[in-house]
Amino acid sequence: MVAKREEEYRVVYSTDHGAVCGSCQKPKDRCTCSAQRRSAVVGDGNVKVRRETKGRGGKTVTIIAGLAMNRDQVEALQKELKKLCGAGGAVKDGVIEIQGDHCDAILRDLDRRGIRAKRAGG
Ligand SMILES: [Zn+2]
Numbered sequence: 001m002v003a004k005r006e007e008e009y010r011v012v013y014s015t016d017h018g019a020v021c022g023s024c025q026k027p028k029d030r031c032t033c034s035a036q037r038r039s040a041v042v043g044d045g046n047v048k049v050r051r052e053t054k055g056r057g058g059k060t061v062t063i064i065a066g067l068a069m070n071r072d073q074v075e076a077l078q079k080e081l082k083k084l085c086g087a088g089g090a091v092k093d094g095v096i097e098i099q100g101d102h103c104d105a106i107l108r109d110l111d112r113r114g115i116r117a118k119r120a121g122g
Contacts, residue, residue, distance in 0.1 A: 042074060042094025043067045047110065047117035051101050062103055064096040067115070084109055 021031035045068035053060045064081070067074055071094065078096045082089045085105060089098040098106065103119055110117045 038072055039070045041068050041070055043069065047115055048120040049103050049107055049110070049117050050119065050121040051103055052121070059099070060101045062098045062101060062106055064098070064106060064110075064117070065094075067094065067096070069094075081106060081109065 019028040020026065021028055021033055023033050024031055043066040045066065047064065047066045047068075050063050050065075051060055052063050062085075064077075067077065069077065071091075074091055074094050074096060078089050078091050078098075081096060081098050081102075085098050085100060085102040087099045087102065089096060091097070107117055107119060
């Protein structure tokens with residue numbers, strides 16, 4: 001990595017703050033809220049894998065909840081699990097949904113990754 005020249009670190013203040021972030025009150029260009037949100041761990045590490053069919057028109061999905069990962073890591077894991085299961089999927093509030101019943105395959109895969117997970121529900 002090449003060290004940055006000093007002037008690149010200098011913060012230039014304008015007379016006008018311009019847009020200010022609503023949560024940290026910092027000018028938008030200095031706000032790190034969204035980066036912090038992305039790096040925040042979403043789960044408590046009490047990982048549960050369960051099958052869910054309710055309210056989905058009879059379709060089964062496998063839910064992986066409680067992952068002690070940040071959103072980027074959850075997103076990356078979801079992509080790998082989709083590939084593993086050959087199925088579609090989504091991430092909602094840090095919870096992974098994979099279409100179809102893949103509890104066994106996912107539990108095995110999480111175990112291989114060193115993630116302790118428990119099967120929950122039916
Ligand atoms: Zn902010």
